[in-house]
Amino acid sequence: NAGVTQTPKFRVLKTGQSMTLLCAQDMNHEYMYWYRQDPGMGLRLIHYSVGEGTTAKGEVPDGYNVSRLKKQNFLLGLESAAPSQTSVYFCASSYAREQYFGPGTRLTVT
Amino acid sequence: RKEVEQDPGPFNVPEGATVAFNCTYSNSASQSFFWYRQDCRKEPKLLMSVYSSGNEDGRFTAQLNRASQYISLLIRDSKLSDSATYLCVVRGGNAGNMLTFGGGTRLMVKP
Numbered sequence: 001n002a003g004v005t006q007t008p009k010f011r012v013l014k015t016g017q018s019m020t021l022l023c024a025q026d027m028n029h030e031y032m033y034w035y036r037q038d039p040g041m042g043l044r045l046i047h048y049s050v051g052e053g054t055t056a057k058g059e060v061p062d063g064y065n066v067s068r069l070k071k072q073n074f075l076l077g078l079e080s081a082a083p084s085q086t087s088v089y090f091c092a093s094s095y096a097r098e099q100y101f102g103p104g105t106r107l108t109v110t
Numbered sequence: 111r112k113e114v115e116q117d118p119g120p121f122n123v124p125e126g127a128t129v130a131f132n133c134t135y136s137n138s139a140s141q142s143f144f145w146y147r148q149d150c151r152k153e154p155k156l157l158m159s160v161y162s163s164g165n166e167d168g169r170f171t172a173q174l175n176r177a178s179q180y181i182s183l184l185i186r187d188s189k190l191s192d193s194a195t196y197l198c199v200v201r202g203g204n205a206g207n208m209l210t211f212g213g214g215t216r217l218m219v220k221p
Contacts (some may be wrong), residue, residue, distance in 0.1 A: 041213060098156045
């Protein structure tokens with residue numbers, strides 16, 4: 001099992017550009033999450049999904065959109081990137097108590 | 111005030127030392143508690159859950175004090191491989207059923 005995978009691993013965007021981050025899990029988990037991690041801030045929840053076709057806002061949803069068309073995939077979109085969105089993005093999935101994280105995507109917006 | 115607060119450290123300790131980290135949480139409605147470990151430039155991984163009765167996993171002991179809203183992690187006989195950032199995590203409270211992460215405490219174990 002690959003667990004949770006994320007693509008791409010690194011990306012540099014210019015302000016105003018758009019991009020989509022892909023998260024995939026092969027553990028048949030219902031719950032999936034997108035977090036961002038900034039120095040000293042801990043992980044903050046952007047959006048999450050409790051099942052295929054459902055999404056909900058987390059703590060810091062502004063500037064991001066998500067989709068969960070297939071159970072194994074959770075996409076995070078940035079429509080118009082801003083420097084404040086420079087961060088490390090982690091996807092996670094869970095069945096019960098434990099969340100399993102992907103390796104992260106390092107995004108820089110210049 | 112942050113919902114989950116931790117001393118960012120770093121804690122610099124020699125191999126073999128005992129080290130303790132503390133964490134406080136602000137919402138008394140929080141239901142579940144965890145310690146996650148995060149290595150440099152890697153993803154977080156669950157280290158252990160924390161129960162009111164206290165629980166131990168090898169060299170690691172976790173304690174929860176609900177009255178004081180305080181969580182602790184004790185590491186005995188520190189190894190070089192214990193060097194990492196330890197994240198205090200709470201479920202429930204302001205975030206509903208979601209997890210809220212503290213900023214992490216960095217541990218560096220020296221030879």
